[in-house]
Amino acid sequence: MTTPAISSREAEVLDLLGEHLSNAEIAARLFISVRTVESHVSSLLRKLELPDRRALSRRSPGGTAPRTAAAVLPVPLTAFVGRAREQAELAEAVTAGRLVTAVGPGGVGKTRLALAVAARAAGGFPDGVCFADLVPVTDPGRVAAAVAAATGVGEQPGRSLDDVLPAALADRRALLVLDNCEQVREGVAPFLERLLTACPGLHVLATSRARLMVPFERVFPVPPLSRVGGGRSEAAALFLERAAAVGRAPDPAEYGHVTALCERLDGMALAIELAAARWSTLGLDGLTAGLSDQLRILAGGPRADGRHRSVRAVLDWSHDLLTPEDRALLRRVSVFAVPFTAQAAADVAGFAPLDAAAVADGLGRLAEQSLLTVTAAPGGTRYHALETIRQYGTELLAGTGELGGVRGRHLAWCLDAAAALAEDAAVAGGPDPGPRGGAAWRVRFDAAADDLRAALAWAAGLPEHRADAHRLACALASSAFARNLLGEAQQRHEQAAGLAAHDTDAAAALRQAAGVAGCRRLGDDMYRLHRAAGEAARRAGDPAAAARDLATAATVAYRFSSTFAEIPAASEARALLGEAREQAAACGDPAAEAAVALAEAAVVADAFGAVQGDADNSAADTVAAAERAVDLALRAGDGAARSAALDALSGAQSWAGDPFAAAAAARHRLDLLDRSGAATPAATHELVDALAMAAATAVGTGELPQARAWGERLAGRPLLAEVGDHATSWLLVADALAGRADDVLATSPRFLDAWERAGRQRSFSLGPAAAAVAMVHGLRADRDARAAWLATADRAGAEDDHRHGHGAVFDSIVLLHHGDPAAALERTAPEPESVWKWVCWVWLHWYAALRAEAAVLAGHPAAAARTAAARDLVTGNPVATALADRAQALLDGDRQRLLATADAFAAAGCPYQAARTLLLAGGRHAAAGAAALDALGLRPGPAGPAAAH
Structure with a gap:
């Protein structure tokens, strides 16, 4: 059998795998999406019949060779x-x-x-x-x-x-x-x-x-260039090489004079290169005369040793050879931290005695003098001064009294650039970025960012520029967020709060910072920043804003408790809620009332969770509190508040035993956020969370194609490009339950790498994802890989959820696949009515249906009762209903009904269970089932006899 042909793009991906690059790095190198890279990796695994990504990297032509410096230096x-x-x-x-x-x-x-x-x-x-x-x-x-x-x-x-x-x-x-x-x-x-x-x-x-x-x-x-053996001089060799590059090499008879000249320059490479750049126009005598006349020692402290003075002397001399206009231009453009365009130079340096035309012409002359370097860039030609020359120019600015004025013009240029970037930031990552967004916007931001940071650092220390610094920090924060530099975005928002002239502006910046902290999964920071925003709003005399922020801080303590390093005491959060109630009562603001209602719903839900639903009215109270929060948020017209309230309602309905209502609320929440199109940090945080919840609830109600679509959309969020664990969790679960083994194997390395980098966190989505990968390896009979992923699942999720929830579901699927219904029966021994109180409700329908099938195949005396109960419980869930119907068909020995469930599984987007149904049907159907499983990348289990029971 010949190996299937590998496409040119797959070959490129294979080469980069040999360099041990991540999927995100490969995507950036090839200008394709991470999802496309994952697809190519999956295809390569299948075509080359290799078990994992490590094997692919070894198969790469460069897989055994160490990475060299050539690509990164x-x-x-x-x-x-x-x-x-x-x-x-x-x-x-x-x-x-x-x-x-x-x-x-x-x-x-x-x-x-x-x-x-x-x-x-x-x-x-x-x-x-x-x-x-x-x-x-x-x-x-x-x-x-x-x-x-x-x-x-x-x-x-x-x-x-x-x-x-x-x-x-x-x-x-x-x-x-x-x-x-x-x-x-x-x-x-x-x-x-x-x-x-x-x-x-x-x-x-x-x-x-x-x-x-x-x-x-x-x-x-690092010493200066010096003489080497035989009287040869490295410094003279450098001069000769650079002089030849600009037009004419010195004659051999002049080598001795060149060596003497370089010694006078103390062997400093920069000084030698600057002198060599003038060789073709001044000659050796002109250079010697220039140094004799112009060499002087600038005043300086003990750090300015002789060699430093010599470099400065050459710069002085080169500077003195310039026209007054070019001298002004050189010192003025020294304020740019990174390469700049001619237009930027005109905006900052174009004042008397220079105009825009003189600036453009002067840049060329400075480049010819080797005082500026020239590079071609996507946005046009850019100029750059070496750091030594920039520092020299800054000293000249101070000496001429222009430093404050030029830095002020640079700050004004940065403010305009930052405002333009911030205006386009909203569309930069949107579905239709156009010429203002996408890669073009990112290039613009990257080209300007260091100048913006430098201007902000200067302005922040000057009282007269405090307002400008505040504006610049706000604009830089929003652009950094759009560029997915979340750490900097939060830092800049907090910096803006510290620079704000009024508490109202400080509260607004702190609120934005809290939203970014939410995107970073930093619950402690969210809590701290909302509290600080509330206090600032209270100082500003804005009780409505104070109530919203204090109530939101209380909500965060309950709603995002899993993202805290140290969860605030319940008494502290309730005290905040009390303060928020007082502020809301003083203003009667609808948005404030909605925020307070949401915090109250969180408190009620927390109390219900503490008693595990033992009180009959606890679930109803939780739902009622969440519905009130949704209603108030709707009246207030606050999209983010409505999303948060719908999240509370979804959770309440799941605890009340209504998974379909929970799924509907999650879907409503996502639709709401999609329609709003808001790109603020708080809205983005809500959207990411909503995608995860929508995918999770769809898994719980058996809507695997929809779960996969939302999981794929979550995994493709640029915000999560390097955070593969939370981004890919529900995609892994949906693909595993459907039986898409190749997709799971392609995505799982990204998940594992990110989980390791993130410090092996725990959450209700990370454990199921790891267990799902373990299940796929189990279906493939890869015991070592399954054991490794089960260990990860133990560390990544809640203990009870792994034991009785997703762990029981995925383990039962593996055990049933390999013909061990007795072990599956033991794995699902507890009654569903008790299990779901201990674990995430997402797994209830799956657990009950698989438990019924295990009972039927193991010949348990309660098989009929368990199957009937499961069919009643899972009504409306297409996959779980097909599982329960299959159990009933097996129990009744009804081959036609059994085969009908294969069509039901296929229609529900679960090809794995459709193929397994054919195996269970036996006879001629078993071969078709085995072929279907093989096509999915799964090892066929034992064929079951028709109507086995």
Whole structure:
């Protein structure tokens, strides 16, 4: 038998699997969706007849080779000259030490040396090298974000990047190059101490103008370019190479003069390159004369050693060769933190003596002088000043008295850019982003973000710019949220609250921050921020807003208790509810009354859960309280409040024993949010939660195609792109119950990787997902994989739910599949009426129907009674009804009714049970059933005799 042909796209995916990339990383590399990658992985597993993703990575042409630095290190555009001794010594130090800092003054060539050493040492690090440039980072707290971007690690709901990065890199044997650490040294040192402690296989090569001052650091001083054996000079070799690149190489007779010139420049690489750039127009005599006239030592403290002064002297000299207009332009564009366009430069630097035309022309001249670099970008040509030159320009701004004015113009430019980005943020991730959104918007944001952050950091410290800083923080927060930078979005909203001039504005920002915290699954932060918003609203004299926020804080304590590190005491939450009632009574605001009613419903539901429904009227009270909250939210016209109230109603109806009403409420909630189209953090949090609840309730009522559709939509949310556990939970469950083994096997690695990265959390959706994967491996008779996933299910879900709920359901399916009804009967021994009180109600219908079938196939004396009870209980659930009908047909020995259930299963979107029905029918039908199971990627179980009972 020949292996089926692999498409070109599948071959690309296979190659990237060999690089050990995640599905999200492969999707980004190939510009396709994560779901498409999962489909290709599933197809490859089937075509190559391999058991899992690891086997695929080994089958990849590059699967056995370590990742190299070539794909992740910046590629210099000029040749690296000399430094053979330093390369060897630094490479040895990097291999032997966990943290090596290459230290030297600006312009000495630290970055180029680090890149050369990283490329040379890459073969010794199986997981490759990554490069993070900290030049654009102005906030010490953003070091983790820069490293995360370089290593491809995304944010995780419920965890900060300081926690996510060590978990993601814990098992990597890799080299991280951290460039230009000096301006955020106070953030780099503690970050690296935490990272290296948690990641024993990680080595770091840092570059900085000063050592990081941590005890485990090995410092490598980077010397100037010097003479080597035989009188040859590395510095002169660099000059000759760069001079030849700009038009004319010096004659051999001039080499001695070149060497002397380079020695006068103290062997500083930047100074030599700047001098070489002028060679073709000034010649050796002109360069020598220029240095003789212009070389001077700038005033400075003890940090300004001789070499630093020499670099500054060359910059002074290069600066003095410029026209007054170009000097003004060079110092003014130094405020840009990242590459900028000519239009941006005109907006910031285009004032007397410059106009827009002079700015555009001057940028070209500065680039020719090697004072700016030029790069082509999707948004047009961009210019960039090296960090040393930026710092030099900033000093010139201060010296000319222009610093405040130019930074003010830069702040105004950033405010306009941030406002435009924020305006388009709402459509950036929508179904029809158009030219204003989608990838184009993300490119615009990424190109401007570091400038916005730098302007905000400057303005936030100046009282006269406090209002501008508040506006910029708000705009940056909304754009960061749209860019799925949730940690930064929450940080910026909280920063905006601190900068607000009025408590009303502070409350609004805190409310937004709470919504982002909800998306991050940080219950403690949601609670804290809503409380703070309530207090700010109370100070502002706004009792309606205070009532809403305080009541919402109380609701969060109950509704999202599973996302708390430490759940607030019930007395504390009830005290907040009491305060909210007082504020609501003082204003009579409908939205405030709705928020209070929702908190009251949460308290009632919590009390009902505490007594497990022992009081006959508890369920009715819970439903009544939730219905009142829904009614009040409808009157108030608050979509997010209605969604939250409908969620409470869905939960109440499930506890009242009405799963179809619960499903209807969940569906109503989702329809409401879809119609509103709101993209605020609170609405987004509600939508993500609503998708999960809609999928879960559809599983509970046997609507597998709908559950899969909602689960697939949840898994495809950009917000959850790197959070595969919660994103893919219900998709895994729906696919497993339907019998789509290939899809489950393709999705499960993403789930497991994300669950591990997120710290092995527990929730009512994570346990069932892991158990569903275990079930598929059980159906495939892969005992080792099943055991591993069952262990994960034990750790990921609630104990009772795994024992009596989803665990009993999935285990029974496996046991019945392999012809062991007695064991399935034992697994479902407790009565359904008692079990569902202990577990999530989603599994009630499945449990009762499978229990009836186990009783029939095992010949239990109560089989008839159990089957009749199950048929009454599951009426309206298409899959569970077909299961109960199949049990009755088996009990009655009615082959025609038995075969009819196969059609019912197929119509309900459950091909696995349809195929198994054919096996149970026996005879000629058994072969068709076995073939159908084989097509699903499942191992056929024993064929059952027709009408077995």
